[in-house]
Amino acid sequence: MTDKFKKQDLSTAARLSVAPMMDWTDRHCRYLHRLLSSHALLYTEMVTAPALVRGRALHLLDHDRAEHPVALQLGGSDPAELAQAAKLGAGVGYDEINLNCGCPSDRVQSGAFGAVLMKSPDLVADCVAAMAGAVDVEVTVKCRIGVDDQQPEEILPRFLETIRAAGCRRVTIHARMAWLKGLSPAENRTVPPLNYDLVHRMKADFPDLHISINGGVTSLAEAAALLDAGLDGVMIGRSAYHEPARILAQADPKIFGQGRGSDAMTAARAMLPYIENHLSRGGRLHQVTRHMLGLFAGRPGARAWRRMLSEQASRPGAGPEVVEAALSQIAPLAERAMAV
Incomplete structure (x- = not known):
């Protein structure tokens, strides 16, 4: 990692981030977003650890130096394989490695990773520990508040406590349940109700964790209000993609207090x-x-x-x-x- 993007710098960048979105946040998208905001943290699409380690699809790691600060999101559930994939990502310059514990797609479920990992916090902890032991960049987690018939008020605190013990200090919480049966991935982004109150309670209960919120945020004003209410970061997905200038062009002065914005x-x-x-x-x-x-x-x-x-x-x-x-x-x- 360069001196420019140490953990404290990434924590600041994570005040506003653009969500990892399959088929959308590729390197071309990220380059455009970086032109609009110099400070927001950008994420890759999810890249599976098997594709990198077994398939040697290293082209999936391609990115431009201008994209920094930029994080690689990995999908997987095998600690050793994720550690190898994380090492590959860190080796080509990614500033952060993020583990996907939130994607509800059938393909991800069949691979025993993504949102289904909310059911296995101890396995997630093993994955985080293995990844963190393999790289010198920060390892983070993106999760849901729970899946299927789990009780979020019970499962989420245990999940956070478990990954914190494994060394994770920054987490992004999509403030919706994931329903692995009965809803499509698209429906899982909109149908389960948002529970911002629970995420705020998690920040109060885990003050040492850097907690970003994801889900339903459609403007910089909403992002600023969530930050003012005590959260450490806000991740915006579809709105940032479909209307990138509206979300990102004024992010630097309004969210980071730096620069004059772009157009x-x-x-x-x-x-x-x-x-x-x-x-x-x-x-x-x-x-x-x-x-x-x-x-x-x-x-x-x-x-x-x-x-x-x-x-x-x-x-x-x-x-x-x-x-x-x-x-x-x-x-x-x-x-x-x-x-x-």
Whole structure:
């Protein structure tokens, strides 16, 4: 780890983080998000330990130096294998290794990891201890408040106590149950009711833990209120992805008290050299621009921006000129102000 991102720095960065989201928070998405906020903590998609250790799919660890501070989220349930995967992640420069104990998908359940690990806190502790023993970067956990017929008020304190004893000092709690039977992964993100009060109680009961809350947060104002109420961090998922500028462009001054913020147009233009580099290495334009569709959400011209990128970015030979043409559809801020 570089001196820049020691544990105390990551704890500060975790005041606001962007959730790990499968098929969404890839390296191109993270590069865009970093242009919007210099300080928010970014997470990879979940990468399974078997894919890295047995499959040697090391390309899944690819990331740009500009993404830091950035955390690798791992999925798995075998302590030795997770330790090897964590070592691979730390070896290529990730600032944090996070263990997924919250994903409710059928694929994850069949592998005996993700949210189903809420039923096995001792195993989670073994995993955390093995990972922490293999790397010199911080090992953290992302979990739910419980699964299926568990009683969150009973299971969550025991879970936190157990992983704390194993050396975990920072945890992100998705403030919903996960129902492993009867709900799809998408439904598990919205149907089980939020229980913020329980997460606040956990912070009161475990003051030495850095606790971030996840689930249902859709604005910086909500994030700031949760921080003011005593939580250490807020993780935002879908809102940060679908409307990245609305969530991240003012995060640095409003959440971290640093900088003047950014804007969507500047970020979009800063993506052009990145896109050119991606294309020069054989990449396709839509691999990057699919993450940029919501960049101008709420601004005049946003619909035309989305349409042009959606229709043209996947065409053979599409290049930065498509982005330039789409940018021409966005009304400048001065015009927007006049239209209000």
